[in-house]
Amino acid sequence: MNQRSLNKNLLDRLLSSDKAISISVVLLGFLCGTLLVVAVGRNPWGMYSAMLQTLTGLDLTRGTWNVRYVGEWLNASLPLILCGLSMAFAARTGLFNIGAEGQYIVGLTAAQFVALFGPQISVLHWLLALLAAAIAGGFWGGVVGWLKAKFSVSEVVATIMLNYVAFFASRWLTMLIPGTNTYRTPSFPATARLSDPLINQLTNGSRLNLGLFVVIISCLVFWFIIEKTKLGFELRATGLNKDAARYAGINITKGITSSMIIAGAFAGLAGAVVALGSFSYGRVLGGNDNYGFNGIAVALVGNSTAGGTMIAGLLFGMLASAQPLMQSRQIPKEVTWIISGLVVIFISLRAAFRIVLDKRAKKRAAELKERSDE
Template sequence: MQVLSKINKQSSIFTSLVSVFLGLLVGGVMMILAGYNPIQAYIALFQSAFLQPFDIGETIRTITPLILTGLAVGLAFRTGLFNIGVEGQFIIGQLAAVIVALKLDLPPVIHAIVAVIAGALGGALWAFLPGYLKAKRGVHEVITTIMLNFIALYLSNLTVREWLTDGADKTKEIPESASLHWNMLSQLFDSSRVHFGIFIAIVAAFFMYYLLWKTTTGYQLRAVGYNPHASEYAGMNVSRNIVLSMMISGVFAGLAGASELLGTAGYQAIQASYTGIGFDGIAVSLLGGNSPLGIVLSASLFGILTYGGSNMEYVAAVPREVIRVVFAAIIFFVAANIVRWVAQRRKKKVIDKGGEGK
């Protein structure tokens, strides 16, 4: 009974860990059915993320935008909103950052800071419209954010082709003064592409925690998310808090786009489809339980799997699409509450047996 009681009182961390294990198990079964060696594949995957300084740096680089997009989704979830538009806000953050990087001539460091701020503001403004429509017109944010994803993608492509270039498929490289690439940090990880964005992501995680659980504004944001009618009765401005929540979520997404462009890509290109980083943020947030620490840990796992997947393909000849299957399986087990369902079933059986004994 004591063991079952512990299982019944499981934390979201335990649920996530079990879901990760089940997801990896599903991936392993798929590899076996396809004729691959799952043990060799997973060894290659995790070795590529941890053994060499260069690979560690590249793994951190991969983790960075996932933390920020996960925070964007998580903050919205915590305040009762479902921000499916993180991908679009990410793209607008990239676009705003590259415009500042290419069009303004500023001193080093200041140039990078202004470009990052521009990306954050771009994401916030792109999130403002669905927040406003939700607050004032009752339009569901899922619909508006999905539509704005498409608009962001094609607006970015149009801006690159018609304004930032003379019909080329990508902009020129951003100047060194606007780059988040820090040579000292890169050299520490064997000249990898790790950049200053990881520090922005960690600060953003602390900010989300402090905002939501240590400030009056955060309390109101969460209260409105839990029960807008009761919050309004208590004197809170529901409309203002909905818009504010969406805009802060957009700030995180815009920071992700800006840091990825200024730290990794270095230019904005015509995109035939979405980057996928914004959508991965949904999975990161769900696995992390929508908490800042959980999101950082979840993003770390997804970053390891994403970067290690390329080495898995090279060493074990396993297609990297298998990793996407693992992602999907992990989120399926989290969303389906498999662990909680099993615990409840076992507890019910014990109770029924106890009743029969009496």
């Protein structure tokens, strides 16, 4: 086998591997971001040293080390991973869940209510709040799935509508709580908070909290449902080929609804983790937190698998928590959003990679035919 045909096979293998595509897409996004920083006359080194500081806590400009940055990075990744799981779970059933933002908001709101009015018993209190958030998010997602399955209402339009409903309803309900002003409720009792003294000490006072374990367990649950249960098998079959699944006797209506319920529950948990982990009071939302929207990018880069979503969530969490550090190094922090946007656009081109693959396969078939004709 000569060198040229070896290269060919390598390219084919790269193009047909989802993992390789994800990695190259991310690298391409970073490359464009770097060029952009250069184009506006700033030093891209500032961007990378900010990212390094986020990942390791090492500040090269001052030669200091603070583990708190690592804690903040992980904390910023938690809701992104959970919203990514939400998007990914729906995607495995062939649905596009732009509604994670709304499901996140109802989860956050439910968790805030339980935190303020639930029984103040340690552990049980936040467990109940997490449960309430998962149920609320699951309900919000389930409605969309049910509408889609029963009335074939497009889940894209329905989820966008419900995002706004969730946002305004959350403001309305939260402001009904006694002692609430235009932006915050009274403080949560300590039993509702996810913060943990040990984690806090280990990460030098970062906001990282027990939500870390919520995320790890969620990833395991995601993997288990999708790979190891009958429901997961049916959902994957529905996502791969709806008609084939129906003829195989799979109940599509039930499948779509349960898929959206589970997807919504993940996003709802993200809301609870942010509400009880990063804040000590309930918020009257003034704008979107955007974890739900960024979760779309996370799931796309993670190829809608549990492990991939976790890694992608850590990547986007790094981009988010590097923002203030970039700003202090004169790098416009918006470059991280541009990188995310570009990554999503590149990912959408996956079909284009298939076109290239097809062309190459056809060409090779033609070559083989030629050779056998000779």
